[in-house]
Amino acid sequence: MSRLQAEHLYKVFGKRPDQAVQKLQSGTGRDELRADGTTAAVIDASFTVEPGQIFVVMGLSGSGKSTLLRMLNGLLDPTAGRVLFDDQDLTALSARELRKVRSTRISMVFQHFALFPHRSVLENAAYGLEVQGVPRAERDRRAAEALEMTGLAGWEKSWPDELSGGMQQRVGLARALATDADLLLMDESFSALDPLIRRDMQSQLLELQKRLKKTIVFITHDLNEAMRLGDRIAVMRDGKIVQQGTAEDILVRPADDYVASFIQDVDRSRVLTAGSIMEQPEKGRSDAQLLAEAPATVSAGTPIAELFTPCSTSGVAVAVTDAGGDVIGVVPRSRLLAALGEEPRVETVLPAPRDIEKVTAGA
Amino acid sequence: MPRFTFGEWVESAVDWLQSNLAWIFDAVKAVLGGMYDGVNAVLGGGEPLLLAGIFAVLAFWLRGVVPSALTFVGFALIDSLSLWDEAMATLSLVVVAAVITIAIAVPMGIWAARNNKVSATLRPVLDVMQTMPAFVYLIPGVMFFGVGVTPGVIATIVFAMPPGVRMTELGIRQVDTELVEAAEAFGTTPRDTLTRVQLPLALPTIMAGVNQVIMLALSMVVIGGMAGAGGLGEKVYAAITQLQVGLAAESGIAVVILAMYLDRMTGALNERVSPLGRRAAAKAAAGARRLRFTHYKPGTAVAMAGVVVLALIAGGLNLVGSDDGKNARADGTDIGQGQKINLGYIPWDEGIASTFLWKELLERRGYTTDIKQLDAGPLYSGVARGDIDFQTDSWLPTTHKDYWDKYSDKLDDLGSWYGPTSLELTVPSYVEGVDSLDDLKGQGKKFDGKIIGIEASAGMMGTLNKKVLKEYGLEGEYEVVSSSTSSMLAELNASIKKKEPVVVTLWSPHWAYGKHDLKKLKDPKGAWGEGEQIHTVAHKGFAGKAPAVAGWLKKFELSEEQLTSLENEIQGAGQGKEQDGVRAWLKKKPGLLDELAPLPAGAGGTAQGKDAGKTVDLGYFPWDEAIASTYLWQNVLEDRGYGTTVKQLDPGPLYTGLAQGQLDVQFDSWLPTTHKDYWDRYKDDLTDLGSWYGPTSLELTVPSYVEGVDSLDDLKGQGKKFDGKIIGIESSAGMMGTLNKKVLKEYGLEGEYEVVSSSTSSMLAELNRSIKKKEPVVVTLWSPHWAYGKHDLKKLKDPKGAWGEGEQIHTVAKKDFPQEFPELTGWLKEFELSEAQLASLEVEIQKGGAGEEKRSARRWMDANPDVIDEMAPVGG
DSSP states (O other): OOOEEEEEEEEEESSOHHHHHHHHHTTOOHHHHHHTTOEEEEEEEEEEEOTTOEEEEEOOTTSSHHHHHHHHTTSSOOSEEEEEETTEEGGGSOHHHHHHHHHHTEEEEOTTOOOOTTSOHHHHHTHHHHHHTOOHHHHHHHHHHHHHHTTOTTOTTSOGGGSOHHHHHHHHHHHHHHTTOSEEEEESTTTTSOHHHHHHHHHHHHHHHHHHOOEEEEEESOHHHHHHHOSEEEEEETTEEEEEEOHHHHHHSOSSHHHHHHGGGSOHHHHSBHHHHOBOOOTTOOHHHHHHHOSOEEETTSBGGGGHHHHHHOSSOEEEEOTTSOEEEEEOHHHHHHHHHOOOOOOSSOOOOOOOOOOOOOO | OOOOOHHHHHHHHHHHHHHHSHHHHHHHHHHHHHHHHHHHHHHHHSOHHHHHHHHHHHHHHHHOHHHHHHHHHHHHHHHHTTOHHHHHHHHHHHHHHHHHHHHHHHHHHHHHHHOHHHHHHHHHHHHHHHHSOHHHHHHHHHHHHOSSHHHHHHHHHHHHHHHHHHHHHHHHHTSOHHHHHHHHHTTOOHHHHIIIIIHHHHHHHHHHHHHHHHHHHHHTHHHHHHTTOOHHHHHHHHHHHTTOHHHHHHHHHHHHHHHHHHHHHHHHHHHHHSHHHHHHHHHHHHHOOTTHHHHOOOOHHHHHHHHHHHHHHHHHHHHHOSOOSOOOOOOSSOSSTTOEEEEEEOSSHHHHHHHHHHHHHHHHTTOEEEEEEOOHHHHHHHHHHTSSOEEEEEEETTTTHHHHHHHGGGEEEEEEEEOOOEEEEEEETTOTTOOBHHHHTTOGGGGTTEEEOOOTTSHHHHHIIIIIHHHTTOBTTBEEEOOOHHHHHHHHHHHHHTTOOOOEEEEESOTHHHHSOEEEOBOTTOTTOOOOEEEEEEETTHHHHOHHHHHHHHHOOOOHHHHHHHHHHHHHHOTTOHHHHHHHHHHHSTTHHHHHSOOOTTOSOOOOOTTTTOEEEEEEOSOHHHHHHHHHHHHHHHHTTOEEEEEEOOHHHHHHHHHHTSSOEEEEEEETTTTHHHHHHHGGGEEEEEEEEOOOEEEEEEETTOTTOOBHHHHTTOGGGGTTEEEOOOTTSHHHHHIIIIIHHHTTOBTTBEEEOOOHHHHHHHHHHHHHHTOOOOEEEEESOTHHHHSOEEEOBOTTOTTOOOOEEEEEEETTHHHHOHHHHHHHHHOOOOHHHHHHHHHHHHHHOTTOHHHHHHHHHHHSTTHHHHHSOOOO
């Protein structure tokens, strides 16, 4: 498990990139630079990925997310800034050292799978190990293990063109996992798959992550995917990171209109949790009473989607408990409906805890 | 625009390169020539059908049964067109050029794919290489490297390289960038990315480029042929210039067969070589259910084994040597001793005639020759360089003035052999009222206002346009059509067939005058100028290199009748058969050989027989006295001016050949016993010219140092001394039967002695070994035998006559021999050799070793100088 830090990364294509960085730092806009013939793809990106976390970078085409990802493993050299991986500065390494890091500590999964058509599935999965110089017997064994992990046991001798898209991407994933790299970079890895397969792959990734606890940086343009996968999410626009936070943070407190427009289509019921919309219970009722009357009892992290059924059967509020079983709040039916319909409020400042309004539970 | 003298600049550059960097060019020539010779030795050395088999096995490996069969048929067809050697020469050239090209092109393409600057720089260079007409760099190529294979290879490399480079670059660039990125992302070094990802995936495109290289190389063969590269290209070129459509078609077909074979094979190689190709093939094979066997391709190991087996057979045949009888057509003493003379000719009729005539004459005088057809420019260049020794068709002082002026310091003029030539306008005889150039005026309509000319660059066209037309006031009325010599002749031919009037430029000598009824238009004003002389021009210093030849050439002369009849004979012989035409013509003119290429005074045996010039076909089987007598007679006959061929056969086929008249005579008939069967069968078709040696005898023989054993009686009881063994020869030999059935019985030696059957050579080896160790040994032997000359032996007497009567060795000839060779018949009837003579001759031949029999016999003749006059007396 490793810690990844990106510090003030810039990437500029065109003439005199260093000058361009200075101009950007002093506030010149991207469009001005384009008129000069330089393109600023990434502007002042900084973030930290904790060990074992899935960090999702989200944005539309042209936002710079793919460029950002490629700066993390040096496929593109940053024009300015550094990348620290377990406190080792990747941007300062020689080409040879960088290749060493890439082959042993970082893996990548690509949008269009990038499987070598002239090699079998097993050989593809073993590719990273082959680069490391692992002898044949051992690398075949480890590759086979990785394939089994991704659910492709039995397909070792097949060829990439005999596999469906989803299966091909599993090979890509197996290839990335086989090397036991700590950092996994995933470039829109599920974007080329159809919706059902996509869901499957997301589930699989989450399953694997429970076991393997890799540090993952995941690029996508799909907010639902970001919400589902990401422990933390960064939203990029025009080269800049406009907001970083948990899924809920982004959903409930979008930093600007742009982010707000993104989240319009999100299924809020799967993102918002009971804990974020609950109210204080009526004074004077004991925990035991509340628990006995409540149609259901949930934890704070439960998505509100699971509250619909209990709320529909009874007018009494659902109880929210903490780990110890103490009641920390209630979610009345009305509150549930209100939360669904609430327009996100654009706030650029981290908000203070809200005032809780008392609402009379209605029948 | 002012004149930009780019051409002059190029010329001076070429001159400078030629003078100063000759050593580089010579080095290149040596390397390329060596590679070509190596490949050609392999390809051209084996039996054609065996090599066709090897090609077919390769086709089987790469593509399956049906293509394999077609390959064999195709190559067999090439052999049946008598174009095998040319095809192998062309194939060698293509292989060498293609290998070099690919070795350069693929790395360049890889480099260009990885480096945009290189790619941009290469692009215009490749454009020039691909589009510049090949002749532009062919001529300097001939100047730098001489006529031969090298300029052809260089031109091919230049022309064929661009697709190789381009396709390689394209293939690599087209590899999915995501894959390259993936390789990079997993830490692959750039070089490994190339070998693991880019090259395997680019291989189909690169193979397509390779295929293109080979096809373009083949398409250059004709151009190579113009520079003396030989092979099919030269054949096609020669056929074109001499209007031999049939020959051109045959050579063309051969090129097509080669092209298709190479194309299909390199295409299929992709399947074997690249991983993607192999997968595609596996899929296809899995899918094909019907006719599975047609898709069957053997594994690599099987195919390799097949190729190796065939190659071993081919190599073995080569070593054993199929034809002991070298078709030596050496009339007269071997003056040339195998010296190589390089001939070259321009495809003008008198050039062809005189050059092929000299080829035949030189070969008969023991020289080896090489002959090439070239255009005038490359020919003069070749003579100046020394690649060609001499050429016989130099029209001086006018027509070839430019060439002479350019190269005169490197050339020797060996004098004129024909003249004066003339240039003229000629019409068919049936054209009335036009007999002189004056008569042409006003008759323009009759000829459609056209005078059919030849190449615009020819000297006579200049004279025609600038002088003749003016002198006779024909400008405006007549247009001179420039074309080519072959087109002009074709036009003449066509008009004559339709009995239409036509006026053409022509010259004398020309075979057309022998073929058609034509009349030269008189030139009272002398506008055409003086006639010229046809000179022989040689490389400077040729007289030092081959003084005899230079001497002959200086005196060389032909009359008009001789030249035109020779040209006609060659025309009549047909396409590609000039040599046969010359031979036929020489046959009609006996004695001309000696007139043109006289033997220097003092060379042994100069007296010519009455039938000199005839050719005798000798045959022999490999018994020692047969070999001895045959090669002896070969030398004697050649001294007497006969031609000879010598063939080795087994007795059966030899007698059959005699009976059918395919052979003339053989010298080793053992009669009345040993060859009784053959004589009985064929005697109606044979003539017995009498015995020249006898009696032969069969005996048991011991070394002289063996004491107390002098006759067959003495053997009884001495068995222990000889280990109880009598060393015999092949158990099938007649004498072994006699030994076992009669001799042993008669002298009571059964049980005490075992007759060991082996072979003649083993018996002789055993004899040799025992003599070295001074051990007693008894062997079967016969007289005459050279062993008696080599060792001190004694024949065991045979008082009881168990071995039977001795035989006589007869000379036996075909039925009509006496009528055909009256003089020789007389000699053969009187022919005799004593035992001592025969033995010493056989010893001499033994000493010389295999393949040197003729020379060994010559040595013996030198040691016995009176023998030739005894054997073949010439009167006066």
